[in-house]
Amino acid sequence: MASSTVTSAQPERPPRPNLAFRRLRGKRSPAEFAAAVRRAAREIGERVSCDARYVGRVEAGEIRCPNYAYERVFLHMFPGRTLTDLGFAPRSSVRGRQARSTSESRGAGEPYETYDTRDTHDPHERHDPHDLHDLHNLYETHDNNEESDVLRRAFMTSGATVAAASLGPLGLAFDAAAAGRPARRAGTGEAGALEEAVRRIRLLDDRHGADGLYRRAAAPLRTAYALLDAGASRQATADRLYTGAGELAISVGWLAHDSGRFDDARSHYAEALATARMNGDAGLEAHAFCNMAFLARDAGRPREAVRAAQAAQRAARPLGSARLMSLLSLREAGGWAGLADRVGCEQALVRAQTFFERGPSDADPEWMSFYGEAELEGLEAQCWSTLGDWPRAARHARRAGDLQDPHFTRNLALYSAELADDLARGGRPDEAAGAGMQCLDLLGEVQSSRIHTMLAGTARVLLPHRRASGVSTFLDRHGALPRPA
Structure with a gap:
């Protein structure tokens, strides 16, 4: 495992919190507010990759002025207000303020101070390619030209153009090692790029599933641990690197998990x-x-699932997030269901619901932006399905699909697949075929081996019912699907 070498340095200049923006969020959690931002963007034809981390960085003052896409969305959300009313600095005061030279910055072992936003170019955001101000602002995302290249790269996944989170420029650490030179210590720019890679991988997984992302995401992970080995010049930066590398390892692990x-x-x-x-x-x-x-x-290791979920709850208790404890209780419930322990499962489900009803809070981790009522229903559906209570599982799966934010395309496909399987096993083949068709409609955007496996199981259950309404159409369409690589 990597080690970090930290030397003393002057403390980083703390940003000034954006209290005006925090007041506008009100009682909504950062994740709920981020969802509202994305909805507002869709209303005016924008697509922004806003999540709880972005909201937190705005409120912390790390983003002094948003890019033009976010500006349009925020002004749409709060008509009659200016950027200054929202707590941002005037654009003229941050434009061109990255004053240090490359040699000066590198000589100090730290990248430039970033005055502008580190928000990155969302591949789905719509911009006029002739608007030079927009283009300039889009790529003022990191501390110098090398690091801004991080977010200019894109890749193709089965015909869908999506932006890849890449730490390519930070791969200079590998080049230096290969040449026999020590890699320079990481600074705030590298830490920011690492955090951005985690955020973008999660957003792409929400939309497209894991299969097309996994191998591409492994390279940034190797770079992240190379940065830890190189060390950081400040303890705060080292802590960010450790957390970022760990979160990236979990994100890459999830991509591996979801792709089988x-x-x-x-x-x-x-x-x-x-x-x-x-x-x-x-x-x-x-x-x-x-x-x-x-x-x-x-x-298929349910006892290990129970023990891991219980260990997670012990670690999470001091953090003060009821929503996190709710999710971890659901993980435990899934383990008990796998052990066919209905009582243990029901007790964990009750705890999950009780914690959930306490509502969101500022203590909720940003990675939990996916966890809302829809996911609660979906995970409960999986528990009842494992226990063989198909009607109850189907009710929760149907509710999960109805509640799901359309942003989470992969989850919509997952809930449809879960519903189709529960209905098929519960003796309702025509309804199962309908749910299966809904899932198939989403598979042009989503690549998930887990969902493909679930649908294949449903198709096997439905084979004896080919004459039922819609079943033959579903089976034929499912049979024509390309097999995941």
């Missing part, structure tokens, strides 16, 4: 757990154990 590479996923989750414990990061430890519990359940 269970051994790879287990290795990545274990790496994240070791990173968390090395740095005393309880939040990262809880996240790693959470995903380990989910993987153990899917891999």
